[in-house]
Amino acid sequence: MNTKSTGTVRHIGDGERRVRLAVAHRLAPSVRADRAEDVARSLVALHGTDPATVYLAVGARLADASGTVADVERALYEDRTLVRMHGMRHTVFTFPAELAATVHASTGLAVAAKARAGLLKDMVGGSDGRLTPEWLAEVEASALAALERRGEATVTELTVDEPRLKEHFTYGRGRSYEAEHTVSSRLMRVLGVEGRVVRGRPLGSWTSTQFRWAVAPPHPELPVAEAQAELLRLWLGVCGPATEGDLKWWTGWKVTDVRKALAAVGAVAVSLDGGGTGYVSADQVDAPEGDLEPWAALLPGLDPTSMGWQERDWYCPPELRPALFDGSGNIGPTVWWGGRIVGGWSQGAGGEVVWRLLDASGGREAERAVAAEADRLSSWLGGTRVTPRFRTPLEKELASS
Structure with a gap:
C-alpha cells in the first residue's frame, strides 16, 4: 500500500x-x-439520547468492562469530567467536560436562538397574551435560582419552588397537531440547548430515562x-476520512461552515473507494502502521461508531439496513466483525445476550469472537x-425469541 502522497491525491480504500476505525474508536x-473519560475523549462525543447507550458504548471499549457502570457514574456525577448536554443536530450527547465551550459555541x-424564539412565539400566542416575555424572564430567573439552591432537581421539584412553571399554553392552536404544553417542559429544553442547565443523575438505575437537572458548569464563550x-x-482525528456530506450531517452545520472549518484546520483531501472525496487531518494522511x-x-443502539457517518456503505452493507434501523434512521444494537457490521443483538427473556449474524462470511473465527464478546457483555x-x-x-425479533 502506498502510505505517502507523491504529488497525487492519496487514496484511502474501505x-x-x-x-x-478500529484503532481510533x-x-x-x-x-x-x-477509563470512561479515555473513551469519551477518543470518540469526541457519546450519543446520550438513550441513557443506556453511554454505558454500553463505554463498556465495549474498556479493557476491563466489569466496572463500567460505576466508572461512568463517577465521571458524570462525582468528578464531573463528563457532561451530558445538547450538541450537534439538537441531540443530547455526553462530552468530556473540557469540550463544553467548544460544542456550545x-x-x-444557532440552535438555541431558534429554540428560544420558538418558545416565546408559541407561549405568547398560545396563552392569548397572558404569558409574556417579561413573565417568562421572571419565572426563568426564579427557576434557575431554585436549581442552584438544590444542586440537582427534577422538574416536579422545581415547580414546588416556582409554581408558575406549571402554567400551560396551547401549541399549534387550530392545527391538526394542536397540543397543550407546559412552560416547564419547553423552558428546560431551551435552557439545555443554551448550555445553562445539564442533565444530572437519573431517577432510578443507570438505564432510566428520567433525569434530574443541574446548573451547567461555567465555561468561556x-x-x-x-x-x-x-x-x-x-472529529476528523477520530472519523477521518469523512466526506463533506458526513461532516454536514454529523455537525448539523451549513455546508459553507463545514468548508470554512476544513480550510481552517488544513484538512487534506483524499480519494475514496467508489469515487468520492474524503478529508483527513494533515497529520493522518499516512496509513496506520x-x-x-x-x-x-x-x-449498542445509537453507538457513536455506528452513527458516525452519513455515508455508511463501507461499514454497513445496504442490504442489512432494513433489519438494523428503525423508520426514522436510528440504528439498533449491532454486531461487528473486522470493521463491518455483520449482525445484531438483543437480550433474551432471562437477560442473556442473544445475537444473529446476517453476514456469515467471517466463518467460524467470527462466530467464536462474537460469542466471546456476547459472554463478556x-x-x-x-x-x-x-x-x-x-x-x-x-x-425486537431477537428479544422475543
Whole structure:
C-alpha cells in the first residue's frame, strides 16, 4: 500500500478505513481504554439520547468492562469530567467536560436562538397574551435560582419552588397537531440547548430515562469560527476520512461552515473507494502502521461508531439496513466483525445476550469472537435488562425469541 502522497491525491480504500476505525474508536482489544473519560475523549462525543447507550458504548471499549457502570457514574456525577448536554443536530450527547465551550459555541448558539424564539412565539400566542416575555424572564430567573439552591432537581421539584412553571399554553392552536404544553417542559429544553442547565443523575438505575437537572458548569464563550474549527479538527482525528456530506450531517452545520472549518484546520483531501472525496487531518494522511488483530464487538443502539457517518456503505452493507434501523434512521444494537457490521443483538427473556449474524462470511473465527464478546457483555450486565429507546426489527425479533 502506498502510505505517502507523491504529488497525487492519496487514496484511502474501505479496508484502510476499517483499520482506522478500529484503532481510533478503541474497538480492537489491543487498543481498549482504561477509563470512561479515555473513551469519551477518543470518540469526541457519546450519543446520550438513550441513557443506556453511554454505558454500553463505554463498556465495549474498556479493557476491563466489569466496572463500567460505576466508572461512568463517577465521571458524570462525582468528578464531573463528563457532561451530558445538547450538541450537534439538537441531540443530547455526553462530552468530556473540557469540550463544553467548544460544542456550545460551534453548534449550540444557532440552535438555541431558534429554540428560544420558538418558545416565546408559541407561549405568547398560545396563552392569548397572558404569558409574556417579561413573565417568562421572571419565572426563568426564579427557576434557575431554585436549581442552584438544590444542586440537582427534577422538574416536579422545581415547580414546588416556582409554581408558575406549571402554567400551560396551547401549541399549534387550530392545527391538526394542536397540543397543550407546559412552560416547564419547553423552558428546560431551551435552557439545555443554551448550555445553562445539564442533565444530572437519573431517577432510578443507570438505564432510566428520567433525569434530574443541574446548573451547567461555567465555561468561556468562544468565537464561533474558532470553535467550529476545533470541533471539526477533533472529529476528523477520530472519523477521518469523512466526506463533506458526513461532516454536514454529523455537525448539523451549513455546508459553507463545514468548508470554512476544513480550510481552517488544513484538512487534506483524499480519494475514496467508489469515487468520492474524503478529508483527513494533515497529520493522518499516512496509513496506520503495524498489523491489527481480528476483532469483534457488540455495540449498542445509537453507538457513536455506528452513527458516525452519513455515508455508511463501507461499514454497513445496504442490504442489512432494513433489519438494523428503525423508520426514522436510528440504528439498533449491532454486531461487528473486522470493521463491518455483520449482525445484531438483543437480550433474551432471562437477560442473556442473544445475537444473529446476517453476514456469515467471517466463518467460524467470527462466530467464536462474537460469542466471546456476547459472554463478556452478558457478564457485566449481570442480568440487567436494557431495552433500546428506538427499537429495530431484528432487535425486537431477537428479544422475543
